Amino acid sequence: MNINREHQCDVLVIGSGAAGLSLALQVAPYGKVIILSKSSLNEGATYYAQGGIAAVFDESDSIESHIQDTKIAGAGLCEDDTVKFIANNAKPCVQWLIDNGVLFDREENNGKKPRYHLTQEGGHSHRRILHSADTTGMVMQNSLQNNAYNHSNITILEYCNAIDLITEDKIGGEHNKVVGAYIWNRRYEYVENIRAQFIVLATGGASKVYQYTSNPDISSGDGIAMAWRAGCRVANLEFNQFHPTCLFHPKAKNLLLTEALRGEGAYLKRIDGTRFMIEFDKRAELAPRDIVARAIDFEMKRLGEECMYLDITHKSIDFIKKHFPSTHIRLQNLCIDMTKELIPIVPAAHYTCGGIIVNQKGQTDLSQLYAIGEVSYTGLHGANRIASNSLLECIVYAWSASQEIIKKLRKKELPKKLPEWDDSQVTCSDEEIVIQHNWRELRLLMWDYMGIVRTNKRLARALRRIELLQKEICEYYSNFKVSNNLLELRNLLQVSELMVQCAMKRKESRGLHYTLDYPELQNNTAPTILIPKRKKY
Known part of the structure; x- marks a missing residue:
């Protein structure tokens, strides 16, 4: 018998790190929010971030210097408007964190009021990194999630995987409008759906495609893969920071x-x-x-x-x-x-510098769908992310997207009832080893062929093998009930394909993309943009 449950909210936030929690807290006074967390709430990349968050708090520093340092690290691919937008909004957005209980380290100031202790990291010309010793991410995560737990308008669903976005054409409307999502409840092992006026992807990056990664296990590119399948463009996925x-x-x-x-x-x-x-x-x-x-x-x-x-x-x-x-x-x-x-x-x-294309409000190509944080491509990082701009991007775009959502929230109504998940034709798998084997193979081939140094031959080998693995998993997905490992592998394969396609399109070495076949910089360069054809598997 089909078991199906449906949730309703004004804003569904998929992801529970700095970006997702910050947006949820800013939107919650204006509507009902559901935060979806694939594991426990604090198991994302934010919790493990050690260094800090970049912002100009010292009088000897300047916003212009922060902008220039970011652009130099980005190796000619940063988008000027985005860099200026984030640098100019850095201090007020970090102040919002402070006002919401995040404690950054301070130091003595010649008998005056203690000032923030600022450290310097790679690529920065000044000390501008606010931090909490070497556990900045943990302090931010704990503060934000405690506020979320205590907010009456926020519901938190832990151990739930987002499977796919639901577009309005499923209920008789336009394709380019997102109205909900299917989720898999890992605790009870059944599929639910969530109706929402707005959906925000804050799922982080995709470094789990590699054999060696600093990221937690949940960093499997879920948001990028879901957005691509729904019809969103992606950009610059050849730039994965090591x-x-x-x-x-x-x-x-x-x-x-x-x-x-x-x-x-x-x-x-x-x-x-x-x-x-x-x-x-x-x-x-x-x-x-x-x-x-x-x-x-x-x-x-x-x-x-x-x-x-x-x-x-x-x-x-x-x-x-x-x-x-x-x-x-x-x-x-x-x-x-x-x-x-x-x-x-x-x-x-370590860090995925490309992702879902968004504007300065965090809006994607699909109506009512937003993407913030590492899952997105804003143009901030270019060909290489400078240290400690990642948490900053999360906070600034959470603020920017929240303002846009709040502005539109009161004018919207919940979408019609969503179609139920149909698993009547699938069975429980007795071949979980297939997933484990394919998972290990994918991560090893990405490390060997799409790693720090690349060649045309290596990329071609990677793409051929990824396509074969996709066929296997497509068949598996069609015949067996979903599981955490199956959903993650499905997404990892999709994002790996996109990474390799981006790398094959870039005929130069720039920033994080280094190929022996094209060791020089091109004079004219631009973001690598991929446009999806609608496909289902």
Whole structure:
């Protein structure tokens, strides 16, 4: 028998990190909000963000400097209007966080009122990173979610996967209007649907397509894949940022070592203790992430080593424990004393710089559908994201999108009853191993063929294999009931295909996209835009 339940709300927010929670809190006074979280509420990438959030709070700094640093890191592909829009709105949006209980570190100020302690990270020319020690994301997440839990207009549904968006043509209207979504309740293992006036995708990135990633397990490109299937354009998915310094340790597969370590003076070294970044860039350890990651990758391959090393032992023990308490404790638990030992590191997939195309209000190509945070393409990051602009983008676009939704909210009515999910022709699978096998194969081929260094042949191999895996999963999806692993693999395959297609279209090396076949920059460059044909599988 079909089990179906339907929820109703004014605004459905899919995703529960900094972007989704911030928007929900700003919209909630004006309407009913449902927040959909694929796991527990705090299991997204925000919670694990260590470094901080970039904004001009120091008198010696300037918004213009922040704009220029962002554009330099973006390697000629940032959209000027977007960079200015975010930099100009950074301070008031960060102040909103502060007003809502987020505590950033302060320092003494010559007997005056304590000021915020600002750190400097790769690509920034000034100290402009507000932080809470080395657990900024955790502090932000905890504060925002506590506010959400206590808001009477917000309902939180945890352990629920969004399956697909529902467009109005399903109930006799236009295709380009989104009216709801199918969700899979993981706790009770049945499909529900949600009717909403507005839907906001805040699902984060897609770095789980790679074998090595700093991201939590839920970063499987769900929002990008759903939006593409519904008819949204995507852009710049060839630019996947590899964080230079993730811990290389068998018991810590995705422990990111914050950029602030290098910002506070840590060196990158070979196994013999010699520094190497000064041979690659005059900014040395403070060069943008793409340069640092390629340098580490180059040295590992040149020397045949499994890892390189991060060294902050020249700083005092008190300094290290004060600035990096969480990192110090976590490494100690793995029998690494960062006050005395070099830390083994490797690059790992970290941040998706492309995504669903949106305007400055977060609006996608589909009416009533918004996308904010890492899932979106705003034009801020260009070919490479500068450190600590990610949380900032989340907060600024959450504010911008919320203002647009609030303006329209009172004029809208809930859509008609949605079609029920039909699983009458599917059965329970007894071949879950197929998903596990295909999942491992996908992540390995993306690492080998679509990684830090690419070639035409590698990309062609990747695309051929992805298409074969898609056919297998399409058949599997058609015949068996949904599961968390099946839904994630379906989305990962879709996003992997889009990443490779974007990479094949870019005939140059720029920022995070480096190919041996086209090592030079093109004089005229533009975002890589893909336009979907409507397809179902």
